Amino acid sequence: xxxxxxxxxxxxxxNVNMGPQHPATHGVxxxxxxxxxxxxxxxxPYVGYLHRGIEKLGESLTYFQGLPLTDRLDxxxxxxxxxxxxxxxxxxxxxxxxxxxxxxxxIVGEMSRISNHLLWLATHALDxxxxxxxxxxxxxxxxxxxxxxxICGARLTVTYPRVGGVRxxxxxxxxxxxxxFTEEFPTRIPEYETLIDKNRIxxxxxxxxxxxxxxxxxxxxxxxxxxRGSGVQYDIRKHTPYDAYDKVDFEVPIGTNCDTYDRYRCxxxxxxxxxxxxxxxxxxxxxxxxxxxxxxxxxxPKDKMMPITHPTKEHAYYIDEKVCxxxxxxxxxxxxxxxxxxxxxxxxxxxxxxxxxANCLVVCKFKGLKIVPGGKGLSEDKLKELAAFPLxxxxxxxxxxxxxxxxxxxxxxxxxxxxxxxATEVPKGELGFYFVSDGSGKPYRxxxxxxxxxxxGALPRLCVGHLVxxxxxxxxxxxxxxxxxxx
Amino acid sequence: MAVIEVxxxxxxxxxxxxxIAEKIKESFPMDVVEVxxxxxxxxxxxxxxxxxxxxxYLHDDPNLSFDHLQDLCGADYxxxxxxxxxxxxxxxxxxxxxxxxxxxxxxEDDPRIRTVTSIWAGAxxxxxxxxxxxxxxxxxxxxLRRILLPEDWEGYPLxxxxxxxxxxxEWSGFADAIETAKKYREFDWEG
Numbered sequence: 001x002x003x004x005x006x007x008x009x010x011x012x013x014x015n016v017n018m019g020p021q022h023p024a025t026h027g028v029x030x031x032x033x034x035x036x037x038x039x040x041x042x043x044x045p046y047v048g049y050l051h052r053g054i055e056k057l058g059e060s061l062t063y064f065q066g067l068p069l070t071d072r073l074d075x076x077x078x079x080x081x082x083x084x085x086x087x088x089x090x091x092x093x094x095x096x097x098x099x100x101x102x103x104x105x106x107i108v109g110e111m112s113r114i115s116n117h118l119l120w121l122a123t124h125a126l127d128x129x130x131x132x133x134x135x136x137x138x139x140x141x142x143x144x145x146x147x148x149x150x151i152c153g154a155r156l157t158v159t160y161p162r163v164g165g166v167r168x169x170x171x172x173x174x175x176x177x178x179x180x181f182t183e184e185f186p187t188r189i190p191e192y193e194t195l196i197d198k199n200r201i202x203x204x205x206x207x208x209x210x211x212x213x214x215x216x217x218x219x220x221x222x223x224x225x226x227x228r229g230s231g232v233q234y235d236i237r238k239h240t241p242y243d244a245y246d247k248v249d250f251e252v253p254i255g256t257n258c259d260t261y262d263r264y265r266c267x268x269x270x271x272x273x274x275x276x277x278x279x280x281x282x283x284x285x286x287x288x289x290x291x292x293x294x295x296x297x298x299x300x301p302k303d304k305m306m307p308i309t310h311p312t313k314e315h316a317y318y319i320d321e322k323v324c325x326x327x328x329x330x331x332x333x334x335x336x337x338x339x340x341x342x343x344x345x346x347x348x349x350x351x352x353x354x355x356x357x358a359n360c361l362v363v364c365k366f367k368g369l370k371i372v373p374g375g376k377g378l379s380e381d382k383l384k385e386l387a388a389f390p391l392x393x394x395x396x397x398x399x400x401x402x403x404x405x406x407x408x409x410x411x412x413x414x415x416x417x418x419x420x421x422x423a424t425e426v427p428k429g430e431l432g433f434y435f436v437s438d439g440s441g442k443p444y445r446x447x448x449x450x451x452x453x454x455x456x457g458a459l460p461r462l463c464v465g466h467l468v469x470x471x472x473x474x475x476x477x478x479x480x481x482x483x484x485x486x487x
Numbered sequence: 488m489a490v491i492e493v494x495x496x497x498x499x500x501x502x503x504x505x506x507i508a509e510k511i512k513e514s515f516p517m518d519v520v521e522v523x524x525x526x527x528x529x530x531x532x533x534x535x536x537x538x539x540x541x542x543x544y545l546h547d548d549p550n551l552s553f554d555h556l557q558d559l560c561g562a563d564y565x566x567x568x569x570x571x572x573x574x575x576x577x578x579x580x581x582x583x584x585x586x587x588x589x590x591x592x593x594x595e596d597d598p599r600i601r602t603v604t605s606i607w608a609g610a611x612x613x614x615x616x617x618x619x620x621x622x623x624x625x626x627x628x629x630x631l632r633r634i635l636l637p638e639d640w641e642g643y644p645l646x647x648x649x650x651x652x653x654x655x656x657e658w659s660g661f662a663d664a665i666e667t668a669k670k671y672r673e674f675d676w677e678g
Contacts, residue, residue, distance in 0.1 A: 048635035055620075056644055060651050091526060218554050218581065221609025234555070234581045238495040251492040265490040273492070418525035421577045421588065423557060432558050434577065438567070449558040449577075457612035486635055 013041055018471065020049050026123065026475060027482030029456065038467045043460040047453070050486040058446035062412025063089050063163060064299070066446065071157035073450065074484040076119050079112035079148070080426040081484075082161045087242050088422035088433035089163045092415050093297045099244075101165035101290045106244040107178070107281045108151070108160060110274040114185070115144040116427035117267050117274075124264070124476035125196060128205050133195050140188055143181055150174045164298035165291035175282060182279040189271055206261040210462040210474045213258055220458040223451050224429030225270060226478050229255040229263030236425040248280045260477040267479075297413045315356060316375030318387045321346040323368035330360035330369065351380070361399060362406040371399060412441025428452055428479050448487055452480040504529035507551060507587050515541055520592065530588040535574075535600045538591045542603050545578060545587070553578040553587065559603075559613035561621035562590075565647040570594035572623055576603070593623055602628040620645035 019030040028049035034042040054073065058066045070085040071078040083105050090097065097105075122137035145155040151170050152160040160167050196202040212220070217230040227234055235252045237245040253269035255262030292298050319330070319339075324346040331339045331347060338354040341347030349360070356376070361369045370387040372378070378386070415437040423432040429451030436445035455478040462474045508522045508529050518541065521532040533541060545553040558577040565571060572593040579586045593600050602625040603610045614625045615634040622643040625631055633640060637660055642649055 048637075051635040053644060056649075056651060094526065215554075216608075219608045221556055221607065232581065233493060233495050235495065239581075239584050252495055253490050253492045255490050262490055269490055269492060419530065419588075420526055420528060421558065421586075430557065432577070434558060434560060434575065436562060445562045447558065447560045447562075447575075449560075453612060453616075454609055457609065461608070 040463050043463045054487045062441050068159050074481045077112040077116035077427045079108050083109050084424040084431040086161045086163050092420045095294045097165045098289050099286045100288045102244045103281050103285050110277045113274045113427045115141050127472045169290045185275050209260045209470050211259045221454045225266045229266045230258040248277050263477050316372040318370045318383045320368050329363045333359040333363040450484040452485040532590045535591045539601045546606050552582050553580045555579040556607040561617040563647045599624045601626045
């Protein structure tokens, strides 16, 4: 009888799916857990639900166009991703941003670190069961997002840094509000800490969970606070300083017990250090331009970009019959469809439909298009007569500028041939960009080394042997965002 | 308190990257094909046969100690270089603050290379991604499956002959997903 029962009631491992739609997985991460009772035997993560092929897209875009893609990697600290990208491209081009831009980038980078760590703390505590921390953290995070809105109009996908500097200078109200923030923020951090620091449940859930030794953490490729929690002194801001990190004074917190609690403490200390960096940068912020003056690689300021824009509305455009070869370029470029003509025969512009957009002027390779200043509304014969006169110098210059600008945007600045790997310290760890350039305006290969991807890979190592509930704590402690993981 | 704040002072004698390249050349004279330098970053192009030995040497040598594998990725040089593929290892030494790039050549007709997961455990997912995107097979890898794309995906997207807008034939799972969505849209919740 007993034997029969044993035959029916066999002990076997249970296979449990966690995710992809699980609130604690911070996105669309699927974990297949093999559990023996409550203990984890094996974890198999499945990623790729958010794969958008950003590396492939980057190969088809110019270096400027690739920048907005990086916002969509780690969308909770988009500013840091932008900085990582522009620092890498600047090194590839061999250009140096002006001092003020470097300081501004350091400020916004650290603001992004604070906002990321606050979101991390909020959700990590929420996963473990501490609801109140969430509300406190979002109060300060909101302030930072409002500050971002003040400088660039966006709160999450900012695209504020540019290759060669930043998009625009910061307003005075921003600096005032941020200074007030740096004064107040150190008094807010103890508010979060009193809630959970010595909370018995919090300690039970974090101390001794997900222990990984220093050697092993390096071997698994962990970076950022996740690695420093294990006592490794590896911070790219100190090892290979970029922007203004070599001009500010800050210390790097490291843990000693290699567990989830130490990683939490590391991030709390980092909040204080980031605040310190911002305060120093605000005090040292030098005057000057915010964009490098390298016309071969960077865009000119917006007000100097298209001096021809306004006058064009008064101009007329006229195709010189003697020069026009009938290639059809202008015909295809005309958005108003005002140009008509057969192949290899001179084209003609219908002046009644023409919208004076100057697209035809820009695309014409034979300089067959003539500008007639103030010629809008004149008859065909009159235009022909006027087009024969030489133009004033400023208009010729402006037209040349427009053509140059068009090709610059269309083709992109040509990077020197070579390859480069540049890493920056983003809140989650080490974000690396590996560019292979073949001398054209687009990267031949763009590789993104995303910290979340590597951290998610180390998840099985952290979880095995713990209980099912600790998987949640471990996902929180490695601080992953799936947009960055899947790219 | 468990966490301490430290001031990171470099206490090391820094080796020039070209010196490191020379050292590897001495140890593996038959394998090193070329050493190139661009913006103070040195890359060593090697043959693929001894890649594990080279990596093991870089990782274990007490004077080099490249313990941190920053990045491992593939690159496709279709019509530009021969052999067609390269597997790129970006290495960093946390102790000495040195970095070096090793690139292993992989031919098109035999896209296979030995795995380095025995040296850096973190290489596991990197190699899976490289297989997923370029079709380079890693011999001895513990779990070589596609990682970002579905298991039954055809083709390798980051190869240069793969169209940007995707293959003409749609992925089979996509039709299934649309079919399922259609089915549940018409689901009668009341009855």
